Amino acid sequence: MTEFRPISIADKDIIVSRLRAENSRSSDYSFANMIMWDSRFQKHIAVFEDRLIIDIRVSSCPSVECPYFAFPAGSGSLKPAIDFMKEYSAQKGCAFSMRGISEDQRILLESEFPGRFEFTEKRNAFDYIYLAEKLSTFAGKKLHSKRNFCNRFEKTYNWDFVRLTPDMIPDCMELYEKWLDGIDKSLDGVKDEYKAITVGFENWEALELEGGVLRVDGQIIGFAVGERISTDTFDVHFEKALNSYSGAYPMLCREFAKQIIGDRPEIVYINREDDMGQENLRKSKLSYYPEYLLKKYVVKEK
Secondary structure (H helix, E strand, C coil), X not given: CCCCEECCHHHHHHHHHHHHHHCCCCHHHCHHHHHHCCCCEEEEEEEECCEEEEEEEECCCCCCCCCEECCCEECCCCHHHHHHHHHHHHHCCCCCXXXXXXXXXXXXXXXXXXXXXXXXXXXXXXXXXXXXXXXHHCCCCCCHHHHHHXXXXXXXXXXXXXXXXXXXXXXXXXXXXXXXXXXXXXXXXXXXXXXXXXXXXXXXXCCCCEEEEEEECCEEEEEEEEEEEECCEEEEEEEEECXXXXXXXXXXXXXXXXXXXXXXXXXXXXECCCCCCCHHHHHHHHCCCCCEXXXXXXXXXX
């Protein structure tokens, strides 16, 4: 009998093997994200044949008993996994629902189950997908303002960019605390992000995270953290810098992109994740001119 259990780092091998089979550019298919954000998106997993079933609850809505599901990542026949999730929902007296469904997955579902589902775009969850090469140079007319910020930064500061190693984590957390002083802590997701970054740093090697730090006069003023999530895509989970250093964010973005493609020449795209519906964050992500937005849908039966 297939049973659900809370997600754990101990499940890494069985989860990652199925995520690799899915080979999705979506940030939802990052093992590190699943673990780091589990305090907000509480996940229970089950293995059904060659597919991973993920039952998700949102911690801010503890009164909601009905789960929703991610797309059953993996390989092999899709229909038995969908039927299993539908039956599980029915046993709990709930309507069957999936979220975070990509365009490719939408097409597959419609092909396998023609006319059965309705798909609703969830704009706040769209991932921003960029060409790695463009972010590493800011070449072209559209990105000239980012290029100018970097030029001024390079002329103003005695800077360097180096790989983030575990011994740097305490200094990165100290910088993050400084960064928090300048933001509205009541914003949705701030507390959850703090927990996610803490979990990520505490499990750096187990989650196979990679990062870089931007320094001025030897002091860390910014850091970026991510992981490869598909054969051609790297996902940037966190990017934090002190705004008191003009141009720090474009520099951090550019230099981390250089590091990524230097380490992994096969990487074509960088996913900088969603904007959570925050207007300032949306404006910032659009200003880097994504190659495309990875759409995500909420799926319900008609």
